[in-house]
Amino acid sequence: MTKALISLPSLSLIAALALSGCSLSIGGGSSSQAQGQQTQASQAASDSAGSAGSAQAPASSPATGTSGSTGQAVAGYEPGQIPPIPMISLPDLSLLTQSTGAFTPDLTRSITSQPGITVRPARCDASGSLVSGSTVLGGDGSMTASSGATSVTNNGDGSGTFNDGKVSITNNGDGSGTYSDGKVSITVNGDGSGTYSDGKLSITNNGDGTAVVNGSTISAKPVPKAGKVGTFPSIDAAKPVRSCGTVITLEDSVLFDFGSSDLRGEASTTLTNLATVLKDSKAPKVQVQGHTDSVSDDVFNQKLSEQRAQAVSSALKADGVAADLESVGYGETKPVAPNENPDGSDNPGGRRLNRRVEVFVPAF
Incomplete structure (x- = not known):
């Protein structure tokens, strides 16, 4: 489906915005243990072992399954239960292509047609140094954003991705998704089945009431679906600042x-x-x-x-x-x-x- 881009005064069809951190949290899976405490993707990289929204370290002692059999579990979760896909955090929008000065729009119009050249209003930090980053908004509620090694994509249909070079999250918007941080890997298939692995603990939840934990079959609840990412707010929700x-x-x-x-x-x-x-x-x-x-x-x-x-x-x-x-x-x-x-x-x-x-x- 073709995505219509919002047109703003100084760049045809593309809204190039600067990023200033992550504050708008949307989406994410949930479970009875994790309700209200899912961790944002930006936190998962540094605290993947200590938050309910990201995969935790294996329990130090075995946990007992509902059928009486014994098997290890992820800390804070029942045996065979797969932690939810963490939420995706979207960056603040701190700069639109609308410039409050006369110079920027004129310069932009003069050279946007040159091959290999991208022109956008600049955002600077307190010392006056240029801050790199860009955001493109789609008229259907979609967006892509990058700042340094971090990139976020919200497709506007409930699906999206997050990648900061360490943590990678994919939410397919249909109840399935993946999480990986180089140590912990989580897959939620959306049909009650899923997998978890951290190098020491391996869980395969079959979605039919059974799971295999480090080779042992136990009883386990089906994996809950990953929640949708959500729709990005309209361009009117962003407040332009001076370039x-x-x-x-x-x-x-x-x-x-x-x-x-x-x-x-x-x-x-x-x-x-x-x-x-x-x-x-x-x-x-x-x-x-x-x-x-x-x-x-x-x-x-x-x-x-x-x-x-x-x-x-x-x-x-x-x-x-x-x-x-x-x-x-x-x-x-x-x-x-x-x-x-x-x-x-x-x-x-x-x-x-x-x-x-x-x-x-x-x-x-």
Whole structure:
């Protein structure tokens, strides 16, 4: 089904928002033991052993099943019972593409059509440093958001995903879902069956009143369905705040070959167009920031990011940009997407997003 995106003044069809933490909690499975105490996904990574919403450590002593047989259980749960899928937490919306200044919308309209370039209003922290992150809202109540290594998807139909590089949650919206944090793995199939594993304790609940715990068959209640994630609030629920400027993101493939800081010949057109926009805007100050993925070591990535930022800065100066140009490299320290999947495998799409140069123009 085609998803209609909300149109806002300064970006056609896309609402690019900055993130400022997680406060809106929706969805999540439930059980008689876990009602009212499910843990948010953002907490599960650091406290998976101590909260009812995420998988707990195995009990230190065996628990007795309803049929009188003996088998281990997850702490706080009956033998054979699978903990619920934790809730998914959505980020606060702290910035819409609507800018209260005259500069940002004008600059945005000037360069959104350039291939390999993304333009959005900038959000800065208290010290004035650029905060990375983006959110795209769909008119059907769906959304995707990323901030650093954390990404959240709410499909608007009761399903959604959460991934912060350590914890991965999938809620299919039909009563089924999965949870994984590298140690604990939970699967709820939505038909009363499910599995739990933490390396020491293995539970398979057959959904028919029986379960197998570390090879022993016991009586067990069917697994409750995972609750729906819910629908994202309408755009009217978000309160716009003043932008601190404009951030222009250039994909590294537009500028450089992989692992290189030498500008490609094709990059000249992109940078010349960008230089024209910056000159026309009469921006007094511009900061060029280099970023890499996590391939190679920290020292190499830091140096590469600095060299790439300097290469772009030099090209803009050569094209006549008179603004005070500052170049800085952040290496792999400010990702906007996970470099790896939850199972530790490579995430090429995430790495591609992290290899970028950001041109930050503070509001003036």
